Amino acid sequence: MATGESVAKKLKRECVFERFRLNHEEMEDLKNNLKSLDGKNSALCLLKILSCNAAAGYGVLFSMAACPTERQSAELHSFISLFTRGKQVVSSYIENRDNLTTNDYSSYTSNLLSKLLAFLSDKDAAESLQVNPSYKLTEIDWTVRLAHHYFSRLSATSSYTLDNHHHAEKLFCDCGCGESIIEHYGDTSLGNGAGWHGYVDILIGNSELPVVIQGESPVSPGRRHSTDVKKNYLGSDPDQALAWTIVFSFLQKKLHPEYKNFLIPCIAASKKDICFYFYDSKHDILLESPAFPIFNPDKSLNKLTLLATWCVVNYKYLCSGITDTMMENDYKAEFFKHASARISIYRDSLSISRGFETVKRTRLEPWHMKCEVTHGKPVDEEQI
Ligand SMILES: [Zn+2]
Known part of the structure; x- marks a missing residue:
């Protein structure tokens, strides 16, 4: 990208940098939000x-995944400490290192930063996501809006794939922009039919980061966190998102053994909030963020959440992996232990976008996804 980039593109990006820098309020917000991520x-x-049903001996759809968890310790870990490269990119810009396009930034990093700044300074950005209370928004409508007007705007390639089981249901984004989404439908299958598997709602960017759309059920009583984390997750059942995260991390490790670290994220989003989950499939470490609000009380987009989402959707370039403290304390999620009978499925036999013959996906009802589990005969070890 660095060598083949057009002059026009480069100039456009520099304009974004300069315009943003001239807005003192925006710059202060960015500075404060970077600090807040720490x-x-x-x-x-x-x-x-x-416990978990990842090694149940038959295929389990993500929507039926069971993965109850508890918190490892009272200790909390800085969000931005997982993204030292992301912090460095934003800090360098804030500190006004003059020539952004030469020494300090590769053109790829500049491209990522310009996406963030353009989104942060777009005064109309929230409009496509705001919903008139009288409008009956379905889960599919919301999935499209988030993919088209939120996540893809922050990712390096702007590309995204929507689960093609909804192919006939939506041809255009319904926010009023009238833009076609037909070209974004595709096979979003992920996993292995003998273990956790299913079709994710959205895959974002060239790293195909999964986004799971969840309902708005209240937090179950007695769930995992103590009171020092305000809101912990979005729906009554975060197990699905945890299963996606674990499978996606193993998949990336298999597909990209060249990665410097295997701390891989997954996003769960509701109409109001976004949660981030991370799993390191090399060191068996599982992390959960609090719920980040999509909107401020005045209906504008929450910029702290935008910054966090930018880090996560571009994890391939900005995530630095687990911290030394996590490594030294030898925290383990114990997935390896619970899935030991079928761990080879997760280590060696996961795939993406290959479909599952045995899976029947039922039509989604608004906000309540219920899928049939593909229980069948136990899979023989030799078949795996
Ligand atoms: Zn739209």
Whole structure:
């Protein structure tokens, strides 16, 4: 990309940098939000799995995944400490190192930063996501809006794939922009038919980061966190998102053994909030963020959440992996232990976008996804 980039593109990006810098309020917000990602309200906690059906001996759809967890310790971990490269990119810009396009930034990094700044300074960005209370928004409508007007705007390639089981249901985004989404439908299958598997709602960017759309059920009583993390997750059942995260991390490790670290994220989003989950399939470490609000009380987009989402959707370039503290304390999620009977499925036999012959996906009802589990005969070890 660095060598083949057009002059026009480069100039456009420099304009974004300069325009943003001239807006003192925006610059202050960016500075404060970067600081907030190092604070307690954005902090992550480490999870330990209590049991799971990842190695049940038959295929289990993600929507039926069971993965109850508890918090590992009272300790919280800085969100931005997982993204030292992301922090460095934003800090360098804030500190006004003059020539952004030469020494300090590769053109790829500049491209990522310009996407963030353009989104942060777009005064109309929230409009496509705001919903008139009288409008009956379905889960599919919301999935499209988030993919088209939120996540893809922050990712390096702007590309995204929507689960093609909804192919006939939506041809255009319904926010009023009238834009076609037909070309974004595709096979979003992920996993292995003998273990956890299914079709994710959205895959974002060239790293195909999964986004799971969840309902708005209240937090179950007695779930995992103590009171020092305000809101912990979006729906009554985060197990699905945890299963996606674990499978996606193993898949990336298999597909990209060249990665410097295997701390891989997954996003769960509701109509109001976004949660981030991370799993390191090399060191068996599982992390959960608090819920980040999509909107401010005045209906504008929450910029702290935008910054966090930017880091996560571009994890391939900005995530630095687990911290030394996590490594030294030998925290383990214990997925390896609970899935030991079928761990080879996860280590060696996961795939993406290959479909599952045995899976029947039922039509989604608004906000409540219920899928049939593909229980069948136990899979023989030799078949795996
Ligand atoms: Zn739209």
